[in-house]
Amino acid sequence: MTAAIETAALVKRYGKKTALSDCTLSIPTGHVVGLVGPNGAGKTTLLQLAVGLLQPTAGQIDVLGHKPAEDPAQLARVGFVAQDTPTLSTLSVADHLRMGAKLNPGWDAYLAGQRIEELELDPDQRAGQLSGGQRAQLALTLAMAKRPELIVLDEPVASLDPLARRKFLQSLMASVAEQQVSVVMSSHLVADLERVCDYLVVLADSQVQLSGTVDDLLATHHLLTGPRREPTRWPSDWLVIEERHTERQTTLLIRSSAPILDPAWAVETVSMEDLVLAYMGLGASQHRRDGDLPGPRRAS
Amino acid sequence: MSWLTWRQFRSQVWVAVTVVAVLAVVFAITGVQLHHLADASGYPGCISAGLCHNFISAVKTNGLYPFLYNTGLMMLYVLPALIGIFWGAPLLARDLEAGSYRMLWTQSITRSRWLTVKLLLVGAASMITAGLLSLIVTWWSAPIDAAGGLQMGAFRLDTLQFGSRGIAPVGYAALAFTLGAAIGLLTRRALAAMAITFALFLAIQIITPIWIRPHFQAPVTATTAIAGPNFNIEITGDQQMRALAQQSPVGAWILSDEDVDSTGKVIYLRATDACLQRSPEACQDYVLGLHVSEKITYQPADRFWPFQTYETGIFLLVSLGLIGFSSWRVRRIN
Incomplete structure (x- = not known):
């Protein structure tokens, strides 16, 4: 079976600073994987390498058996919710869904509309005026409605208050159960992962310290x-x-x-x-x- | 991606459409009147003789015409700069700065496509805006340009007019836009990109007419000896004067106009007491005794369109280079 994320001797340096050194790991599909490690362990770097926002300095990384972001088809396979859940602040919620529909061939408009309704987001509201929790939900909706095989979330709840955090994770789990999508989610807070993950990877010092089902x-x-x-x-x-x-x-x-x-x-x-x-x-x-x-x- | 580009850019498009429409109306109404005025003051018959004083005087009696003439001139220098600063520089920098690129580049389109669509659509809008404005201003200004401008010494091929006439503004707009976009990609900061774009583009606007445009084609030189009675003396400043023996060629861009000695070296005539005290014959004799010639170097009027083509062509090529650089660079953003 192809791994969700598989790396071999992966290295990422920014100038002289090494963010990830000689990282070898294999994360299987079909799980909700918690990627946990201290701040600066290389979690964000690893996930950004996985979605093709960064290119490795050395070594290999494959996602669902392909090079990250190698073509539109590979981009369509992987959904990503970046740290701080960026959106386009001047565009409305409805505009974001329209953008999603235009930019993703597999877009599930029904799913997106339903999620927005359930979350009680106002379609006419600009993304810049949403609360942190609402923005995170919008970003998750975008990533979900493109119907990826793997969804990667980089500390999606780090900046949310406890209530918004719980709501976000609940809606993530509901979507995962419905869509059978693999999830890799990073956090430095174990409590967040404990509730949702069935597979754990501990990354410290840019090495995998532990990996297995919970x-x-x-x-x-x-x-x-x-x-x-x-x-x-x-x-x-x-x-x-x-x-x-x-x-x-x-x-x-x-x-x-x-x-x-x-x-x-x-x-x-x-x-x-x-x-x-x-x-x-x-x-x-x-x-x-x-x-x-x-x-x-x-x-x- | 074109929908998203339109969605993010549409308010600027409406601003541009409104501005161009208002200017078109103002220049259309006054332009028709100006052309009537020209017809009534001996234009275009006066051009070849270089005697359009009547027309220019008539233009100057109504303060609106000189104002609009100068406004049109200035606008087509400011517009490309504004396009570079406000359309080009933030185009890519804003998404990079705000972090939204992480969302955009993980949709099912490659970042190269994100870049290409943005550059093509907004770049086309830039060129169309500049082209339309230049069309309006070029048409409006045509009679005044043909008469040598408000001072009757600077035609459309001249340093200042040239860049705001014909197709040149399209090239300037394309260059300003692609330059802004490329700098935005490098700085990843919108404000810094805007400042750098402004400075660099201003430098390009200054350097091009001074150091580049005169060399598109070797200038023509005309030398006339100061001999016999048909020459003028002009006191040019403190103890200095010029001996003038020629009519400037009509419509030409005069690069230099100097007095030279018999070896061709530039000489500056010292105004003697005779000349300063307005005793013409003594002064004339003095100048004749110096054996000087007046030498004019110029680009003739019929080189306007070839030069427009060269300059626009060069700017478009550089713009293509900048697009190439940007698409190379965007794939290496880490």
């Missing part, structure tokens, strides 16, 4: 608490992601497909947030060690 990841990660132990020898089928020691207590975040049988450990299930934070920390520590020790990910 169900798998939550089932194979465990938070263990027990009396203090020396951090030397753990069972060989454990992959220790994070360890913390106090005078009396040791806390571990481990990845293991086998159940934890040792009764000395109190086992808790992990939340997505725990997971993301732990793996983001991994990216940072790898960076500090700069390759002199193999990180846990590579040991697996």
Whole structure:
């Protein structure tokens, strides 16, 4: 099956500043993928490379099996909602839909009209006078109504208030369920993704730290608490992601497909947030060690 | 894409249509009257003799005609600059600056198409606007131009008139527009692009008539020796004077008019006391003794249309180059 986004040794530099270095990942289709990472991890760069707004400095990127934005057909396959959800401020909502119809051969006027109605947007209102939430909804409508196979959203809710954020994500999920479109959505807020994503990619330090379905990841990660132990020898089928020691207590975040049988450990299930934070920390520590020790990910 | 371009540009089109329509009415009414006035004052018979004083005096008695003549002249220099600044420079820069390019370039059209449609449609509007205005002004001004302008020394081929007559304004408009658009693509800031476009286009407007246009074709030189009684002396300034032996060729663009000595070197005649104190015979004898000639370098009147074609052709070629540059550049915006 072709991947939604597949990269190999992808590099993007702006002058001397490296935004993405040697990034290799494969994001499958058929999921709502959350791309999460700290600010400056290269999320926006990766997504803009995927929709063809940026060209790679080196390496490969394929989206649905084609080069990004290589021709109008490829552009039609991918919908994009950019960060801050830009629109044309002097054009009305209705003008935006008309533009969408003119610029996209697969335009679904019915879907667009219905969404605008449901959102109670005034078709005659200029986009510049819409609230941030309404503008984001308009941008999402444009991206949805072109009937793409993949929709890419770059921090679409970052600037919205909590209510608008929830409404946006709800309408995104409703559309996704109806249209069977793959979604890749970035955010630095795990809570946003937790509600909607079934697949998680953690990008830190321009490397993929973690990638998999949310169900798998939550089932194979465990938070263990027990009396203090020396951090030397753990069972060989454990992959220790994070360890913390106090005078009396040791806390571990481990990845293991086998159940934890040792009764000395109190086992808790992990939340997505725990997971993301732990793996983001991994990216940072790898960076500090700069390759002199193999990180846990590579040991697996 | 053409719908979107029209939608984003239509208010400017209405402004242009209104301005051109109002000017057309004003110039049409006064132009008919002006042409009647010309017919009644011995025009066009006076042209070949270079004796259209009656007509020009009649024109000057009504302050409206000189005003409209000068307005028409100025308008066709200002218009291309305005087109470059307000239509060209923001055309691409505004979408890049506002970030809306990220939305536009991810619709199902390539960014090259976005660029091409915008450049062609708004570029055509620019050229049509300039062409119409030039048509009106050229027709209106024709009798006055033929008489050598309000000062009776500058014909339509002259430095100032040339750029606001015939097809030249179309070339200027095309160049200003494509220059503005290309600069907007480079700066990605509308305001900066507008300022740079203004400065560069102003430079082009100044440089072209001074350094480029005179070289389209080698000028004609006419040298007449100051000998015998038929010459005039003109005190030109502080202790300086000119000896003049020729009629300027009618309709020509005079590039230089100098006194030269027998070796062809330019000499400046010093006004002697005899000449300053208006004792003509003594002065005449003094000048004759210097053995000078009057040398005029000029582009003859019949080169108006060839020069219009060269200048417009060059500007259109440069415009095409700028379009080529822009479409190369837009694919590399990262």
